[in-house]
Amino acid sequence: MRATRHSISPSWTMTPEASQPGLDAPHLLVVDDEPELRSLLVEYFGRHGLKVHAAADAAQARDHLAQARPGLAVLDVNMPGENGLALARWMRETHPGVGIVMLTTASDSIDRVLGLEMGADDYLPKPFEPRELLARVRAVLRRLTVAVPPPAAPAPRLEAASDERLPFGFCQLDMAQRKLYGEQGQEIEITAAEFDLLALFARHPNRPLSRDQIMEQAHNRGWEVFDRSIDLRVMRLRRKVERNPDKPEHIKTVRNVGYVYVPAPR
Structure with a gap:
């Protein structure tokens, strides 16, 4: 059993201004095999206006999800039996609208990468400060519950071949059809949000875009400090459109700004 003192920052304290959850409070599922940590998080989140259910392992989490649909689940990666990564993959297949925040150990960067590839919305390494969690x-709940905006004006039409396919890295x-194809013509699976981001880059080649611009133009919402x-x-798109995701040639980082799309030379 892992000691809870290794999971929560020593500076953590309860805040007296917290409020009790109301009838319409968001429903949160905490899945962690540490009993003390579960108890502390249930109390802490409850005092901050969330309705919380706790599960000790993936089996209990599945049972709960069969009866109720939470707005978000906090999943520990390192649990005995079925771990958090496998549970996240199953949740993305069966409950795609539920937000997922992964808890990982500070040294397991590979778990963070795998968690994001499984579809997690965010991650936080242990030990963590509950206020940051x-x-x-x-932030994830706001992103999932944002109101659908009115239809935007049609985006400027791009010059493309007759089949409407544009080169993007080594892909098309x-x-x-809002699809991405690889070098051999095979379809590469992307989400609607990933397509919107690729389309935004394609409409603004060689132009640095800030995170604010990306969030407003591709996702119709603002960027937040913890977002x-x-x-x-x-990061996920680079794995799909770059030959070497660690040394991207097309979706490049612009330090202190955001990202820029650099088309391949013709």
Whole structure:
């Protein structure tokens, strides 16, 4: 059993201004095999206006999800039996609308990468400050519950071949069918949000875009201080459109700004 003192920052304290959850409070599922940590998080989140259910392992989490649909789940990666990564993959297949925040050990960077590839919305390494976890949870919940904006004006039409496919890295982006194809013509699976980001880059080649611009133009919302969704999405896209994701040639980072799309030379 892992000691809870290794999971929560020593500076953590309860805050007296917290409020009790109301009838319409978001529903949160905490899945962790540490009983003391579960108890502390249930109390902490509850005092900050969230309805919380706790599960000791993946089996209990599955049972709960069969009966109720939480807005978000906080999953520990390193649990006995079915770990958090396998549970996250199953949740993405069966409950795609539920937000996922992964808890990882500080040294297991590979778990963070795998968690994001499984579809996690964010991650936080242990030990963590509960206030930061609460902020990340709230950021993901806001992202999932944002109101659908009115239809935007049609985007400027791109010059493309007759089949509406544009080169993007070593891939082809089909603007009409909203699909991505690899070098051999095979379809590469992307989400709607990933396509929107690729299309935004394609419309603004060689132009640095800030995270604010990306969030407003591709996702119709603002960027927040704890919001890593753009960086995580770019990381996943680089694995799909770059020959070497660790040394990207097309979706490049612009330090202190955001990202820029650099088309391949013709």
